[in-house]
Amino acid sequence: MSDRHILTAVAWPYANGPRHIGHVSGFGVPSDVFSRYQRMAGNKVLMVSGTDEHGTPITVAADAEGVSPQEIADRNNRIIVGDLTGLGLSYDLFTRTTTANHAAVSQEIFLGLLKNGYVFPQTTLGAISPSTGRTLPDRYIEGTCPICGYDGARGDQCDNCGNQLDPVDLVNPVSKINGETPKFVESEHWFLDLPAFAKALGDWLGTRKSWRPNVLNFSVNLLEDLKPRSYTRDIDWGIRIPLPDWQDRDDKRIYVWFDAVVGYLSASIEWARRSGDPEAWRQWWQSPDADAYYFMGKDNIVFHAEIWPAQLLGYNGAGDRGGSPGSYGTLNLPTEVVSSEFLTMEGKKFSSSRRVVIYVRDFLERYDADALRYFIAVAGPENQDTDFTWSEFRRRNNDELVAGWGNLVNRSVSMAAKNVGAVPQPGDLTDADRDLLATTSGAFGTVGELLGRNRQKAAINEAMRVVGEANKYLSDQAPWKLKEDPARRDSVLFTALQAIKDCNGLLSPFLPHAAQQVHELLGGEGTWSVAPRIEEVTDLDDGRPYPVITGDYGTGQAVWASVPITPGTPLEAPKPVFTKLDESIVDEELRRFEEGS
Numbered sequence: 001m002s003d004r005h006i007l008t009a010v011a012w013p014y015a016n017g018p019r020h021i022g023h024v025s026g027f028g029v030p031s032d033v034f035s036r037y038q039r040m041a042g043n044k045v046l047m048v049s050g051t052d053e054h055g056t057p058i059t060v061a062a063d064a065e066g067v068s069p070q071e072i073a074d075r076n077n078r079i080i081v082g083d084l085t086g087l088g089l090s091y092d093l094f095t096r097t098t099t100a101n102h103a104a105v106s107q108e109i110f111l112g113l114l115k116n117g118y119v120f121p122q123t124t125l126g127a128i129s130p131s132t133g134r135t136l137p138d139r140y141i142e143g144t145c146p147i148c149g150y151d152g153a154r155g156d157q158c159d160n161c162g163n164q165l166d167p168v169d170l171v172n173p174v175s176k177i178n179g180e181t182p183k184f185v186e187s188e189h190w191f192l193d194l195p196a197f198a199k200a201l202g203d204w205l206g207t208r209k210s211w212r213p214n215v216l217n218f219s220v221n222l223l224e225d226l227k228p229r230s231y232t233r234d235i236d237w238g239i240r241i242p243l244p245d246w247q248d249r250d251d252k253r254i255y256v257w258f259d260a261v262v263g264y265l266s267a268s269i270e271w272a273r274r275s276g277d278p279e280a281w282r283q284w285w286q287s288p289d290a291d292a293y294y295f296m297g298k299d300n301i302v303f304h305a306e307i308w309p310a311q312l313l314g315y316n317g318a319g320d321r322g323g324s325p326g327s328y329g330t331l332n333l334p335t336e337v338v339s340s341e342f343l344t345m346e347g348k349k350f351s352s353s354r355r356v357v358i359y360v361r362d363f364l365e366r367y368d369a370d371a372l373r374y375f376i377a378v379a380g381p382e383n384q385d386t387d388f389t390w391s392e393f394r395r396r397n398n399d400e401l402v403a404g405w406g407n408l409v410n411r412s413v414s415m416a417a418k419n420v421g422a423v424p425q426p427g428d429l430t431d432a433d434r435d436l437l438a439t440t441s442g443a444f445g446t447v448g449e450l451l452g453r454n455r456q457k458a459a460i461n462e463a464m465r466v467v468g469e470a471n472k473y474l475s476d477q478a479p480w481k482l483k484e485d486p487a488r489r490d491s492v493l494f495t496a497l498q499a500i501k502d503c504n505g506l507l508s509p510f511l512p513h514a515a516q517q518v519h520e521l522l523g524g525e526g527t528w529s530v531a532p533r534i535e536e537v538t539d540l541d542d543g544r545p546y547p548v549i550t551g552d553y554g555t556g557q558a559v560w561a562s563v564p565i566t567p568g569t570p571l572e573a574p575k576p577v578f579t580k581l582d583e584s585i586v587d588e589e590l591r592r593f594e595e596g597s
C-alpha cells in the first residue's frame with residue numbers, strides 16, 4: 001500500500017452536443033478504471049475535468065438556434081454531466097470552462113508565459129466570413145488540396161493525403177457554413193513560441209519510457225516540426241486576453257484549445273477552493289513525488305504531449321529563454337499521456353453530423369452502464385482502432401458477463417443461501433480449494449501491476465481468466481452433488497464465495513455498479529463502490545449556478561486486496577447481477593441506426 005498523490009486529468013468533452021460512446025471509450029471509462037484502481041490501492045487520487053465550452057462550433061450552434069453561446073453551453077453541460085454520472089465516472093470535480101476561476105487561471109498562465117518571453121505578437125492572415133465579419137475557423141473552410149488536388153480538403157488538414165494545411169493555401173476555399181468565399185485579412189495575434197521548447201520537450205519525452213509506444217512515437221515525431229502557434233483567435237466567445245489594449249476588445253480571445261488544457265489546473269484549484277483548503281491542489285501539482293496521468297482519444301495527443309507541456313515549461317521558466325515561475329510556482333508536467341485509438345461503429349466512423357452515432361444517454365436508457373464499461377475495457381480501442389457492433393456487444397454481455405461472472409455469483413450464492421442461509425463454515429481445505437484461493441488472491445498483484453501501467457485490456461482479461469478458474473473449480477467440485485457430505489459441500493461453497501469476493505475486488509474498477517451489488521449479495525453492508533453524484537453549486541466568484549460531478553470516494557470499502565469473508569454472514573437468494581440480452585436487440589439497434597443515418 002502506498003499513498004502517492006495521483007492526478008487523473010481527463011480530456012474535456014466539448015459542449016456542442018451530447019457525447020457518444022466513441023467519446024467515452026477514449027477519455028471516460030479508461031480514466032475511471034484507473035482512478036478507481038488507484039484509490040483501492042490506497043493512493044490519493046484527484047480526478048478532474050469539465051465541459052469545454054469556448055470556441056467557434058458553439059458560436060455556430062448558437063447562431064443557428066438564435067440563442068447565446070452560453071445557452072448552448074449551459075444546456076450541453078447539463079446533459080454531459082448527467083451522462084457521465086450515469087456511467088459512474090468518479091470525478092472529484094467535473095466543472096466547466098466558463099467559470100470565473102477558469103478564466104483567472106487561464107489568464108495567469110498566459111501572463112506567466114508573456115513574462116518569460118514565450119508568447120509574442122505577430123500579424124497573420126486570417127479568414128473571415130464577408131457576410132458576418134466573423135472569423136472562420138479552419139475546420140469550417142473547405143477547398144481543393146494544393147498538394148494532392150483532393151477537393152474536399154479542410155482548412156487545417158487534407159484527409160486524402162494527410163498533410164497539415166493553412167486555409168489560405170486552399171484552392172477555391174469556401175465556407176462550409178454558408179458556401180461563401182472567405183476573405184483573408186490581416187490580424188494581430190499572440191503566438192506561443194513552441195520552437196523554444198524543442199529541447200525541453202525532447203528531454204522530457206526522453207524520460208517517458210513507459211508510455212504506450214504509439215503515443216510516445218507520435219509525440220516525439222511532433223518535435224521535428226515545431227512552429228509558433230497562435231495563442232489567440234478572432235472570435236468574440238472565449239477568455240479575454242489580460243493586457244491593457246486587448247482586455248476590452250470584442251474580437252480577440254484566447255484560443256479554445258489553449259484554455260481547455262489549462263482546465264486541468266483550474267479544476268484542481270476550484271476543487272481545492274471548494275474543499276475548504278484552497279492550497280490543497282499543490283499536493284498534486286508541485287510535489288516531486290506526485291504523478292499526473294492524462295486520458296484522451298488520439299486526436300488530442302498534440303495538445304497534451306506538446307502544447308500543454310510547453311505552456312507548463314514556459315510558465316515554469318524552463319524553455320530555451322529561461323525565466324522564473326509565475327505566482328503559482330513550478331508546476332508538474334504529465335507523467336503519462338494515456339491515449340486511446342478510435343472506436344468505430346458497425347464499420348463506420350462515429351459522426352454526430354452524419355448521424356453515425358450512439359449517444360451515451362440513449363445507450364443508458366436501454367442497457368446497463370457496466371455492460372458498456374465492460375465492452376470498452378475488454379474490446380475497446382486501447383491500442384488500435386476497434387469496431388463496436390451490436391452483435392459483439394450482445395455476445396460479450398451474454399457469454400462473459402452473464403454466463404461467466406454473473407452465473408458464478410448467482411449459483412454460488414443461491415446454493416449457500418438455500419442450504420445454509422449464510423456464508424458456510426468451512427472444514428479443512430483441500431489442495432484444490434487452496435489452489436483456487438491462491439489464484440484469486442494472487443491476482444491482485446498481477447492485475448494491479450497491469451492497471452498501474454494502464455494495460456487495461458490485459459488487466460480485465462486476466463481478471464476474467466480468474467473468474468473462469470473459479471467457474472471451473474465449481475464445476476469440478478460440483479457441490480450440488482454433495483448432499484450426503486454437507487461438511488465438504490460447505491467447504492466448497494465457502495471457497496467459491498471467497499473466490500467471488502476476490503474476483504469482485506478485481507473487477508470493481510471496471511464494473512463499479514455490479515461490484516456494489518455483489519458486495520451486498522455476499523452479505524456486505526454499506527458502500528463498497530462509491531457512485532459519483534451531481535451537485536448544484538454556484539460559481540465561487542460570480543455566483544452563477546451550475547451542476548458539478550463530485551463524490552466522497554474515500555468512504556467506500558473497496559480495497560485492492562483479498563478481503564476475508566466471514567462464516568455466518570446471512571445470505572439471501574440472489575437477484576441476477578447482469579441482464580441477458582435477447583437476440584432481437586441486434587436487429588432493433590441496426591434498424592435504429594439505418595433510420596438515423
Ligand SMILES: [Zn+2]
Pocket residue numbers: 145146147148149150153158159160161162163
Ligand atoms: Zn491532399
